[in-house]
Amino acid sequence: MQNTQRGRVVFGWAAEGGSPLIHRRLSAYTRLGYSVTYAGCDRLRNSKDRTEGGVEYRYITRGFGYANWKLIIGIPWWILKLFLFGLRARADVFHAFDLDSGFPLAAAARLRKIPLIYDVLDNFDLRHHWPWPLMTLIRAAERFTCRTAGVIAVTDQNRVLGTLAGFADKVVVINGCPPDRRVPPGVAEAGIQQGLTVALVGFLAYQRGLGLLLEAARALPQVRFVLIGRLAEAAAAPVMAALPNVTHLGALDWEQCIVELSRTDIVCAFYNPAIPINRLAASQKWYDAMMLGIPILSNREIVNAAWIEREDIGYTAPYDAAAVTALIEQISRDPVGRRRKGANGRRLYETELNWNAMEDRLCSRIGAAIDAARRARDVEANR
Numbered sequence: 535m536q537n538t539q540r541g542r543v544v545f546g547w548a549a550e551g552g553s554p555l556i557h558r559r560l561s562a563y564t565r566l567g568y569s570v571t572y573a574g575c576d577r578l579r580n581s582k583d584r585t586e587g588g589v590e591y592r593y594i595t596r597g598f599g600y601a602n603w604k605l606i607i608g609i610p611w612w613i614l615k616l617f618l619f620g621l622r623a624r625a626d627v628f629h630a631f632d633l634d635s636g637f638p639l640a641a642a643a644r645l646r647k648i649p650l651i652y653d654v655l656d657n658f659d660l661r662h663h664w665p666w667p668l669m670t671l672i673r674a675a676e677r678f679t680c681r682t683a684g685v686i687a688v689t690d691q692n693r694v695l696g697t698l699a700g701f702a703d704k705v706v707v708i709n710g711c712p713p714d715r716r717v718p719p720g721v722a723e724a725g726i727q728q729g730l731t732v733a734l735v736g737f738l739a740y741q742r743g744l745g746l747l748l749e750a751a752r753a754l755p756q757v758r759f760v761l762i763g764r765l766a767e768a769a770a771a772p773v774m775a776a777l778p779n780v781t782h783l784g785a786l787d788w789e790q791c792i793v794e795l796s797r798t799d800i801v802c803a804f805y806n807p808a809i810p811i812n813r814l815a816a817s818q819k820w821y822d823a824m825m826l827g828i829p830i831l832s833n834r835e836i837v838n839a840a841w842i843e844r845e846d847i848g849y850t851a852p853y854d855a856a857a858v859t860a861l862i863e864q865i866s867r868d869p870v871g872r873r874r875k876g877a878n879g880r881r882l883y884e885t886e887l888n889w890n891a892m893e894d895r896l897c898s899r900i901g902a903a904i905d906a907a908r909r910a911r912d913v914e915a916n917r
Contacts (some may be wrong), residue, residue, distance in 0.1 A: 540567040540904075541626030546619075546635035548575045548612050551591060554788040555710055555818060558889060559629065559653070560589055562896050568627065573619050575612050594619050601766070613638045621645065627904055630679075633658035637675040640682040649907035651900055652683035653708075657693055660811040673697055680704070684903030687896065690816035692837045706899045710818035712825050713889040715789065717796035730866040731758045732831075733798040735791060735819050738782075739766035741812070743804020743833070749855035750862050751777045757866060760798055762791055795822060799872055800831050800849075800865060807835035807853055821887060823848075824879035829872055831861070847879035 543563045547556065551574045560570050569588070574581075576593040577600055584591050594615045598608030616635060620628060620642030628643050629651040630636040636652045643650040659672050673696070680686060680701040687708045688694060694705050738744050738761055748770070751759045761782045765771060774780050783794060795801060801823035805812035815836045823830045830848035832839060839850040851861040865872060 541569075542624050543568045543570055543627040543629055544620065544623050544625040544639075545570065545572045545629045545631070546574075546616050546639050547572075547631035548577075548609070548616075548634050549631075550574055550576055550578070550581045550593075552787075554712065555655070556631070557587075557788075558713075558893070559896070560587075562893050562900065563627075563629070564588065565893065566897055566901060571623065571625070573616060573623070575608075577608075592619075609634055617641055627651065627900075629653060631655055633672065633676055633679060636679040636683070640679040643682055647911060649684045649904050650679075650682050651685045651687065651903065652679055653687045654693060654698065655689060656811055657696065657698070657814070659696060660814070661809075663810075684907055685899045687899075690814065690838070692814050692816070706895060708892050708896050709821060709887055710816065711821045711883070711887050711889045711892050712788070712792075712818075714825060714883075715792050717793055717826070729756055729758060730800070730862070731760060731798040732800050732802060732862060733760045733762065733795055734802045734804075735762045735795065735822075736803070736817075737766060738763045738770070740770070741806040741809060742766075743802065743806070743853070743858075744770060746804055746853070746855045746858045747802060748773055748777065748780070750859040751780050753859045754863055754866075755779050757862060760794065762786055762794060792822065792826065795828065796826055798828065800829050800862075802831045804833050804853065804858075805836055807833065813837055820848075821883070823876075824883040824887065827876040827880035829875035829879065831858075831865075833858075845878060845882055847875055847882060849875075 551572050563570055571590045571592060573592050573594050576596040577598055579596050581593055583593055595612050598604045613634060617638035620639050625648060627649050628639040630639040631653045632655055640650055658676065659669060664672060676697040680697060683704060685706060686698060686701055686704045687706050689708065689710055691707050694702055698705065734744065734747050747759055757779060759780045761780065764785045774782055786794065801819050803817040803819045805815040807813050813836050816838060820830050824847060830842065832842060832848065832850055833853040834850040835853055842848045842850055849861055849865060851857045
């Protein structure tokens with residue numbers, strides 16, 4: 535596809551923008567020939583406005599953190615600031631991540647008559663057990679956003695429910711697949727340990743199975759556990775430090791993370807099923823593991839557990855420490871089964887679930903939506 539300058543896209547997301555998923559979306563617009571501005575929230579107060587990789591990063595709010603009471607103020611403040619930013623920013627397209635960015639940019643898009651791409655990473659109405667008056671407002675805001683959007687991107691088909699189900703004709707599924715980064719054998723082998731090595735990657739929190747793996751580590755001293763990501767609960771740090779078979783590498787960029795994962799035998803992603811959105815999990819870690827040819831381990835209560843088992847790309851267990859521990863011990867005794875499941879995942883990545891396929895799909899839908907909006911504006915201007 536020829537890369538000629540077509541205009542400017544403004545991204546809105548209430549986070550710092552370090553996710554590899556976001557970077558892949560940015561690359562899709564670069565491929566389409568757009569210049570890019572990222573409007574984000576510096577929640578941890580450690581990001582600077584900058585231009586990097588051809589993207590202008592602007593942080594229009596700062597502070598408030600993650601998963602705390604301050605967000606009662608922080609989210610409405612972000613919504614207001616992003617709406618005002620959207621009204622004055624140089625933009626030909628808006629691309630919003632999740633409802634707290636989608637709604638304000640939808641309002642700005644309506645007023646400015648420019649197209650909106652609405653990207654649903656998490657269904658907002660399922661994040662918490664919202665009280666009914668607030669749930670009513672959330673669903674009304676999502677209907678408005680979906681009506682305004684030219685494209686609605688979701689991370690998995692199982693996310694097309696509730697309000698989104700009424701706009702299924704606009705939906706495109708963009709799974710969290712990575713580009714191919716096969717680690718050279720010498721690099722991978724340099725850090726490989728004897729015995730089984732289990733990885734947990736991402737947001738390290740008890741509601742994401744951290745407690746399950748720490749219990750398994752305590753019961754299985756012969757198994758090595760590698761944790762990659764930001765620790766959500768400070769109380770977990772001394773527990774981890776007391777376990778000699780647990781290594782916490784902290785937050786790594788995606789390329790570094792892939793190198794470390796290539797030295798492990800299984801990649802975990804657990805989701806507490808008591809939280810509604812968790813049951814619809816579509817983990818990016820799964821696709822990273824498939825790309826590397828490593829089997830995955832997740833909990834049986836999530837919707838996609840049936841897919842993991844059907845494709846034979848990993849293992850599932852109940853969301854229970856004893857069950858997870860028993861399964862990891864069983865996995866440690868079955869290297870042939872691990873290799874088979876890892877090879878199945880790699881095959882699925884090569885034939886279907888890879889970033890090249892996802893980028894083609896996304897670019898096609900974005901381009902069609904933008905061209906349709908441009909034609910509609912031209913018709914209205916000529917009346």
